[in-house]
Amino acid sequence: MNKGVVLLSGGLDSATTLYYAKKQRFKVSCLIFNYGQRHKKEIERAKKIAKKAKCDYRVVNFQMPWLGSSLLDKKKKLPNRTEIKKGEIPSTYVPARNIIFLSFAASFSEVIGAKAIFIGANVIDYSGYPDCRCDFINAYQKMLGCGTKAGVEGNKIKILTPLIKLNKEEIIRLALKLKVPLELTWSCYKGEKKPCGVCDSCRLRKRGFEKVGIKDPAE
Amino acid sequence: MNKGVVLLSGGLDSATTLYYAKKQRFKVSCLIFNYGQRHKKEIERAKKIAKKAKCDYRVVNFQMPWLGSSLLDKKKKLPNRTEIKKGEIPSTYVPARNIIFLSFAASFSEVIGAKAIFIGANVIDYSGYPDCRCDFINAYQKMLGCGTKAGVEGNKIKILTPLIKLNKEEIIRLALKLKVPLELTWSCYKGEKKPCGVCDSCRLRKRGFEKVGIKDPAE
Numbered sequence: 001m002n003k004g005v006v007l008l009s010g011g012l013d014s015a016t017t018l019y020y021a022k023k024q025r026f027k028v029s030c031l032i033f034n035y036g037q038r039h040k041k042e043i044e045r046a047k048k049i050a051k052k053a054k055c056d057y058r059v060v061n062f063q064m065p066w067l068g069s070s071l072l073d074k075k076k077k078l079p080n081r082t083e084i085k086k087g088e089i090p091s092t093y094v095p096a097r098n099i100i101f102l103s104f105a106a107s108f109s110e111v112i113g114a115k116a117i118f119i120g121a122n123v124i125d126y127s128g129y130p131d132c133r134c135d136f137i138n139a140y141q142k143m144l145g146c147g148t149k150a151g152v153e154g155n156k157i158k159i160l161t162p163l164i165k166l167n168k169e170e171i172i173r174l175a176l177k178l179k180v181p182l183e184l185t186w187s188c189y190k191g192e193k194k195p196c197g198v199c200d201s202c203r204l205r206k207r208g209f210e211k212v213g214i215k216d217p218a219e
Numbered sequence: 220m221n222k223g224v225v226l227l228s229g230g231l232d233s234a235t236t237l238y239y240a241k242k243q244r245f246k247v248s249c250l251i252f253n254y255g256q257r258h259k260k261e262i263e264r265a266k267k268i269a270k271k272a273k274c275d276y277r278v279v280n281f282q283m284p285w286l287g288s289s290l291l292d293k294k295k296k297l298p299n300r301t302e303i304k305k306g307e308i309p310s311t312y313v314p315a316r317n318i319i320f321l322s323f324a325a326s327f328s329e330v331i332g333a334k335a336i337f338i339g340a341n342v343i344d345y346s347g348y349p350d351c352r353c354d355f356i357n358a359y360q361k362m363l364g365c366g367t368k369a370g371v372e373g374n375k376i377k378i379l380t381p382l383i384k385l386n387k388e389e390i391i392r393l394a395l396k397l398k399v400p401l402e403l404t405w406s407c408y409k410g411e412k413k414p415c416g417v418c419d420s421c422r423l424r425k426r427g428f429e430k431v432g433i434k435d436p437a438e
Contacts, residue, residue: 062281064323068330089368097366099366103322104283108314111287132365140364147318147355149308 010046013120039191166206229265258410387427
């Protein structure tokens with residue numbers, strides 16, 4: 001079995017990606033990030049999901065002292081979905097977040113000899129973050145090929161984005177097919193007792209479940 | 220004045236890069252990494268160098284739980300320069316280290332609106348690490364252009380490598396010209412009271428000073 005590293009946030013997309021990677025017969029290790037996000041709750045959910053999937057996981061802890069995002073800076077207001085203008089990158093964008101996450105994943109993959117990094121980025125029902133798009137992933141892939149020992153020695157680490165072109169409805173349908181424990185996933189940016197229902201992440205999730213026509217099992 | 224971020228390890232090369240960036244009239248902020256390296260001593264030196272240069276600095280703390288390098292894993296033996304075969308990437312290689320460092324620098328640069336990231340990588344008297352070479356830097360640059368808000372909005376962050384083609388002798392000569400406080404720099408991987416004199420980093424430094432024909436002021 002080939003080894004694979006899955007970036008696991010505890011949300012719907014990354015959990016589905018994890019189960020997809022397992023279905024593809026990868027021996028999966030999960031990477032979970034504790035980076036000062038408001039919704040720390042997702043970290044506990046991610047651990048539960050990894051355990052449920054019988055995969056090992058590592059938690060990487062770091063802080064970005066410069067904040068620069070309403071997802072990290074509690075003094076900033078989290079925007080509701082309706083407050084975000086079309087085409088605008090919302091204030092929840094964490095500068096270079098996926099670049100940082102993938103960098104740790106690259107390091108981990110080199111050390112354990114993983115052949116693939118799975119990331120649940122998708123570009124249909126998403127928040128417009130530049131580090132979720134195909135051209136970014138492709139550019140990152142090229143950079144990895146020449147910037148790592150694995151790359152220069154010909155042991156290519158592939159970045160795989162199984163959800164990249166799926167909309168939220170399709171992701172949920174895939175999750176149901178793969179028996180993802182959706183009740184454990186957490187998407188709300190606020191990270192309070194219950195999902196707020198109005199942040200960008202809640203609204204994307206809500207609309208997805210409405211389109212599938214089922215109740216969100218996490219509610 | 221344009222803002223610039225300098226990756227500052229506390230070694231000879233990064234200190235010279237910092238003074239070079241200042242000479243180029245950048246308003247410099249330094250990034251220092253505490254990532255579980257053996258030679259923690261370099262962190263204190265980096266802070267001193269930043270203060271001496273009258274630049275602000277941020278320290279980013281993280282651990283890579285997977286280690287994978289003799290520079291992080293004290294159970295592994297640090298190789299002497301003479302034990303490293305030609306063309307081999309030595310065990311001191313930290314998987315994806317510069318990729319991770321640059322990723323944090325990209326995030327910081329976006330937040331403060333920096334126009335450039337300075338890194339002291341060089342490919343003549345170096346340890347063969349793949350993440351120090353020109354093609355890696357170029358690929359990283361391209362990836363940044365499409366993976367950050369700054370990039371997609373046309374506020375390009377340039378990665379600058381003023382030392383990339385200098386040998387150690389030339390770097391020391393440049394440092395002397397720029398009045399780099401060489402006495403504060405620390406290169407030894409071991410991080411004990413005095414430099415060991417036999418690790419790869421010590422040997423490269425030693426040979427450089429011999430070629431310049433002066434005593435290393437840090438000794």
